[in-house]
Amino acid sequence: MHIMQKKLKVAKIRNELPGCNNRFTLTSSSSIKIISTKNPQAKDLDYFKYFLIIVLAVILLLVILTVLQFIDGGHGGLLYKKISLQPVRNAPEIIITNNLPESLPTNENCSYWDCFNVFRCGRTGHDRITVYVYPLEKYVDENDIPVTETISKEYYEILDTIINSNYYTANPNEACLFIPSIDTLNQDRIRSQLTAKVLERLPYWSNGTNHLFFNMLAGMAPEFSPVIELNTANAIIAGADFDTYTFRTGFDVSIPVYSPFAKLAEVKSLQGERPWLVISSQLSIDPYFHQELLDLQALHSKLLILDICEYHNYSKRCDIETDKVYKYPRILQKSKYCLVFRGERMGQLVLLEAMAAGCVPVIIMDGVVMPFSNVIDWKRAAVFIMEDYTNTLMSTLNGISKEKYKQLQKQTKWLYDKYFSSLKSIIATTLDIIQDRVYPQWGRIYDDWNIASDEKSTNPLFLPITAPRNEGFTAVILTYDRVASLYKLIEKLGKVPSLAKVIVVWNNQRKAPPPISNFPFIQKPIKIIQTKANKLSNRFYPFEEIETEAILSIDDDIIMLTADELEFGYEVWREFPDRLVGFPSRTHIWDNVTLSWKYESEWTNEISMVLTGAAFYHKYWNYLYTTGMPPEVKDWVDDRMNCEDIAMNFLVANVTNKPPIKVAPKKKFKCPECVNNEMLSADLGHMFERSKCVDFFTKAFGRMPLRSVEFRADPVLYKDPFPEKLKRFNDIGSL
Incomplete structure (x- = not known):
């Protein structure tokens, strides 16, 4: 070159x-x-x-x-660029002769511990695996006949996906994993002996160590081996036809057979009537299973058996009983369950086609290794029936409750969307699995692989069930220029037993804050921080002066809360350290007129937000707000000087999938004694702006994470007819 x-x-x-x-x-x-x-x-x-x-x-x-x-020095730089997968005219031919040695046969006893060189990974300081794709070469035999086929569209997409992923490296000297640019997806396209000689010529082959092959159709007639028939030595195989006898657990990766027709079956919603209980649409199934289905159909009208029509067209299926023609695979959208049988090969196109249609797969294959089975719990999404018990199919499916079916269906659709909806998703998941093997300390856990984000209930803080009391909390007050109310607030805070420090975030750049000598004297330290820009997000900045786990975020005009109420709020936070625990609460509702989310402040029993004008939370959320909040949300808040409290509620709920905790009874905030004829119109405009925030944040987060709850925390013996001296928090609820 x-x-x-x-x-x-x-x-x-x-x-x-x-x-x-x-x-x-x-x-x-x-x-x-x-x-x-x-x-x-x-x-x-x-x-x-x-x-x-x-x-x-x-x-x-x-x-x-x-x-x-x-x-x-072989470390990338100017000489290493992403390879081009476009055909190169007049590319030099590499001649493969019979005199060249072949690669070693596939090592059936390989495991991660003896056939994978983990020391190749991470030696350059990466915290992820690095994958190198061999450049495209033209291999011919002595008669100038190509040894390897032109790569298929699917394999081209696989290589392109890897090259454009975060795992790719153009430097082979720092690679952890190597991908040959030889199309091995279909066994019929491989000249096994000569291709094995090609592998031996790869410059970093080393008996296949740390190499990865993709194969979806293994074996050839009549045996149809479940493993690619190629001397791959110690290489990892990502294959679709494994059974439990040939799959090297913890080493190989089981993938599905990708079906481009699955796109035609995709459904956006799982709502709608499904008249058929179960459909069999797989072509060329074993005659034994076919007869079993005919016997079942004679007894059950909810079983539809489809086969190829007189004219061969994969997008059409015909009812074997009436010859009625159905569009395939859209007919799968009309069935609750779809059958997946053992065929010539274990991997079947119908699996992904059924999942795309929201049709729960019924697996009738003994010894099958399901795609990504080492991380995916298929019992949450599929029904398994042993081949000898095919006659129990209808009774088994009829015995599944409606609630259980909905769970299976929802999980089926979620797995398809996340892992199987495209070749890109399949390849990315394969590399993610290998990544977790190499770096288990950063690996995903069961919930990460199997539970949708809106169903998780997580505590990212790894705190004890109840946070310790002795540390206390830091009060963070956002203020601009209301010095009088700021001083009153600090005086009240000074009476709260668990207060550890007061931090005043001075958001006025045109005017310096008052000297510390002018502030009220309290027994706890006061720190004044003057910000560089007037932004509402400043109240959630992770200042190094915050040394306690708990933060009380409070506005400078919230002077109506008593010391008992604040102390009790801190006690409640200790019981729920991963939640927002606050006093004023709000909720969100769906507006069927505007078809958008609406912010609602009516006093009802249902809440989904607590306002951070008076709320306790863990300081971790300040860090996450500053570093992990979608940038468009922070820009929205700072540009409009509004809705930072709604944004924080979205952030916490999006991570924990838990609602906030409201403390103490309903109470008027701000100035209840104020009388202003313009308050009504101002409030309407305020509610409209807040509703726009809720709707925009939902789009920015990609979902509605807020959770509604009918719950309020009150102290023990609150309003019970006991003497006041027996009650710990007496001054709660007064206006």
Whole structure:
């Protein structure tokens, strides 16, 4: 390649040479200076100079390339770029002869511990696996016949997915995993013996160690081996036809057979009537199973058996009883369950087609290794029936409750959307599985692989069930210029036993905060932080001065809360350290008129938000708000100077899938004694803006994470007819 580049460079230089009436000299700055002359006697001398300059240019180019390669040291840089998968004209042919050694046969006893060199991974400081794709080469035998087939569209997409993923590296010296650019998806396209010789010629082959092959159709007639029939030595195989006898647990990766027809079956919603209980649409099933289905159909009208029509068309299926033609695979959308039988191969197209249609797969294959079975719990999404018990099919399905079916169906659709909806998803999941093997300390757990984000109930803080009391909380007050109410608030905070520190976030850049000597004297330290910009998000910045786990976020005009109420709020937070625990509450509702989410402040028994004008939460959420909040949400808040409290509720609920906790009874905030005729219109405008925030945040997060709850935390013996001295928090609920 370098030689070709050099020749092109020389040709370019020659094309740029001046005519006979010009000569050129090299100046001290190595630029070319053109000097006009018409002396015919100098023509021979000029040609000699031209030739000399060309030779010097070629030598200089060689030196530059050599120096760059030396400096690069094999670590990427200028000489390593993403490979192009486009065909190269006149690519040099590599001749494979019978005299070359073959690769070793597939090692059936391989495990992660003895056939995978983990020391190749992470030695350059990466916290992820790095994958190198071999450049495309043209291999021919001695008769100039191609040894390897032209890569298929599917395999091209696989290579392209890897090259554009975060795992890809263009530097083979830092690669953890190697992908040959040889299409091995279909056994029928492989010339096994000669292809094995090609593998032996790969520069980093090393008996297949740390190499990965993709195969979806293994074996050939009549045996149809469940493993690709190719000498892959110690390489990992991501295959679709494994059974429990051939699958190397913890080493190989089981993948599905990708079906492009699955896209035609996809449903956006699982709502709608499904008249058929179960459909069999798989082609060329074993005659034994076919007869079993006929016997069942004679007794049950909810079983539909489809087969190929008289004219072969994969997008059509015919009822074997009435010859009625159905569009396939859309007919799968009309059935609750879809059958998946053992065929010539274990992997079947119908699996992904059924899942795309929201049809729960019924697996009737003994010894099958389901796709990604080492991380996916298929019992949550499929029904398994042993082959010898096919006659129990209808009774088994009729015995599944409606609630259980809905769970299976929802999980089926979620698995398809997440892992199987495209070749890109399948390949990305395969690499993710290997990533978790190499770096188990950062690996995903069962819930991450099997539970949708809106169903998880997680505590990311890893705190005890009840946080310790002795640490106390830090009060963070956001203020601009309301000094009088700020002082009153600090005086009240000073009476709360668990207060550890007060931090005043001064959001006014035009005016300096009052000196600390002017602040009320309390027994706890006060720290004033002046911000660089007037942004509401400043109240959620993870200031290093916050040393306690608990934060009380409070506005400078919330002066109606008593010391008992604040202390009790902190006690409640200790019981729910991963939640927002606050006083003023709000909820969200769906507006059927505007078809959007609406912010609602009516006092009802149902809440989904607590306002951070007076709320306790863990300081981790400040860090996550600053570093993990969708940027469009933070920009929305800061540009409109509104809705930072709604954004924080979205953030916490999106991670935990839990509702907030409201503390103490309903109470008027702000100034209940104020009377203003314009308050009603102002409130309507405020509610409209807040509703826009809720709807925008839902789109930014990709879902509605808020959870509604009818729950309120009150102290023990609250309003019970006991003497006041027996009650710990007496001053709660007063206006």
